[in-house]
Amino acid sequence: MENFYAELVDSGLVIPTGVKGAYGRGAALEDIIRAFNALVTRIGEADGAQEVLFPPVLPRALIEKMGYMDSFPQLAGSVHSFMGNDAKARELSERVHAGERWEDMLSPTELMLAPAACYPVYPAFSGLLPGGGRLITTMNWVFRHEPSDEPTRLQSFRMREFxxxxxSEDVLAWRDDWLRRGLALLQGLGLPADSDVASDPFFGRVGKMLATNQKEQRLKFEILVPVISKEKPTAVASFNWHQDHFSSKFGIRNSDDTLAQTACMGFGLERVALALVKAHGVDPKAWPQDVRAQLWPAA
Amino acid sequence: MENFYAELVDSGLVIPTGVKGAYGRGAALEDIIRAFNALVTRIGEADGAQEVLFPPVLPRALIEKMGYMDSFPQLAGSVHSFMGNDAKARELSERVHAGERWEDMLSPTELMLAPAACYPVYPAFSGLLPGGGRLITTMNWVFRHEPSDEPTRLQSFRMREFxxxxxSEDVLAWRDDWLRRGLALLQGLGLPADSDVASDPFFGRVGKMLATNQKEQRLKFEILVPVISKEKPTAVASFNWHQDHFSSKFGIRNSDDTLAQTACMGFGLERVALALVKAHGVDPKAWPQDVRAQLWPAA
Incomplete structure (x- = not known):
């Protein structure tokens, strides 16, 4: 793991910033990410997904309503700002220069960091769906507070989601279809990818039961690729069947006025890029020709 | 202003989220932003800028060292997370469900939101520059805590920067050149763009003096386009000459070991897109052919 991170830094793919899981991306890594994201767009093009895009901050009220603070309080990022007067600002500045903590002078804003790219999508499509439902695609920076030296475990990274x-039958058939397509896509890029039933990192003792339950109900699948180790492969894509968890919260109904269901699938763009680097080397120009032809068809 | 926002929502360009300055972007708005950003890349291509990319969060220590909390404490966004145990997590969850404030149970993380796309660039290039210096390009989501109903004043938006x-002579000549190129680019897209000397929104009474000083020294220029009103045109690009403010903090030196200088220029991508919508209408397909040909040359 340390060797891989050192290789990433030496080759300029990764630019250290001094905070774990918050490194910068060099031009070559960014080019891989852009190319893979564009390949996903081409593969999904015929499905006619509607594109939406949200900023990396979203309403605090949405995080609360989603139940995120019940299940994943340890991962959430809350945005706080200074709302004081001139005198307080002087005190704040003095504390910063004295090397003292100053964050207790801030107040919570109406915003938190997006923990998943799909979260703001559900409230945006409240109400009746058209016949056949909807397919949405989005990309966003997501935040998870889990500082780590492991280069595939980032605090801030991009998810490309559908x-x-x-x-329910349409949603499940779609999920199964993308699980096949995602595997074929990643294997076709020379990655030893496999899929497995999975669970979310629910917090604490109650969380362990929630995770077991989620696995038993087969609500979550992941596509895994060995990057750091063979024993603990890295999840590079995930597939989540929410049943009516989100649709009931946001009043999303089918055209016949029954309660809708939702599912999402997402590629972790940095993780896919790092898996490709691990498999084919730090210089994309030296990657196998068939892999390059898929990622950079115009080149 | 209210009419313009209503038009943006009705046409699907903007997707309300319930928080001021944090709306979602529809497919057509995103397509304009992508096209303009790609046009900037083509225009700057011969300059051979090195691309880097940083996540929308950056080290708290960097914000402190930059002096941002002295000058713009009111705009900063600080990231706080829950670091407690099982019992505390239960209390947090109960407070959320009771509709009580729960944010005092969080602790500051090592991260803050990026207030400018260029900030993480300077520490990444500490040390000796090659002969002729460096040119870097980056794009990032930046955060400014200034909730507003005005659709061009966003809390979270993208800056494309060089x-x-x-x-000093190279840095200044480059700044002047981009001021001309930026104006030509925006005017060529049918925008009534003009440039002016400007100042940053420094906080408080002392800040007023800093702003006056900045204007007198002509350290900051902006390109302005009327979007919401003719009297108060919107800044869509800015040009900042930092002299040795950042290079001295981060030890950035010329190849002859003298202290380097820095300057940056950035386009506010959402603002440019909204200026184009204001000038040419909510349907990009109906925009003037010469504007479309520049933005979507392959179409």
């Missing part, structure tokens, strides 16, 4: 809203 | 590091 979100399906509709009848 | 950053020049080198000798």
């Amino acid at each position: 979100i399906r809203l509709g009848k | 950053i020049r590091l080198g000798k």
Whole structure:
């Protein structure tokens, strides 16, 4: 693991910033990410997904309503700002220069960091769906407070997602179809990818039961690729069937006025890029020709 | 202003989220932003800028060292997370469900939101520059805590920046050149763009003096386009000459070991897109052919 991170830094793919899981990306890594994201767009093009895009901050009220603070309080990022007067600002500045903590002078804003790219999508499509439901695609920076030296475990990273809203049979068939397509896509790029049933990192003792339950119900699948180790492969894509968890909260209904269901699938763009680097080397120009032809078809 | 926002929502360009300055972007708005950003890349291509990319969060220590909390404490966004145990997590969850404030149970992380796309660039290029200096390009989501109903004043938006590091005469000539190129680019897209000397929104009474000083020294220029009103045109690009403010903090030196200077220029991507919508209408397909040909040359 340390060797891989050192290789990433030496080759300029990764630019250290001094904070774990918050490094910068060099031009070559960014080019891989852009190319993979564009390949996903081409593969999904015929499906006619509607694109939406949200900023990396989203309403605090949405995080609360989603139940995120019940299940994943340890991962959430809350945005706080200074709302004081001139005198308080002087005190704040003095504390910064004295090397003292100053953050207790801040107040919570109405915003938190997006923990998943799909979260702001559900409230945006409240109400009746068209016949056949909806398919949405989005990309966003997501935040998870889990500082780590492991280069595939980032505090801030990009997810390219598709979100399906509709009848349960349509939503499930779509999820199964993307699980096949995602595996074929990643294996076709020379990655030893495999899929498995999975669970979310629910917090604490109650969380352990929630995770077991989620696995038993087969609500979450992941596509895994060995990057750091063979024993603990890295999840590079995830597939989540929410049943009516989000649709009931946001009043998303099918065209026949029954309660809709939702599912989402997402690629962790940095993780896919790092898996490709691990498999094919730090210089994309030296990657196998068939892999390059898929990622950079015009080159 | 209210009419313009209503038009943006009705046409699907903007997707309300319930928080001021944190709306979602529809497919057509995103397509304009992508096209303009790509046009900037083509225009700057011959300059051979090195691309780097940083996440929308950056080290708290960097914000402190930059002096940002002295000058703009009111705009900063600090990231706080829950670091407690099982019992505390239960209390947090109960407070959320009771509709009580729960944010005092969080602790500051090592991260803050990026207030400018160029900030993480300077520490990444500490040390000796190559002869002729460096030219860097980056794009990032930046955060400014200034909730507003005005659709061009966002809390979270994207800046496409170029950053020049080198000798003062090179840095200034580069800044002047981009001011001309930026104006030509925006006017060529049918925008009534003009440039002016400007100042940053320094906080408080002392800040007023800093702003006056900045204007007198002509350290900051902006390109302005009327979007919301003719009287108060919107800044869509800015040009900042930092002299040795950042290079001295981060030890950035010319190849002859003299202290380097830095300057940056950036386009506010959402603001440019909204200026184009204001000038040419909510349907990009109906925009003047010569504007479309520049933005979507392959179409």
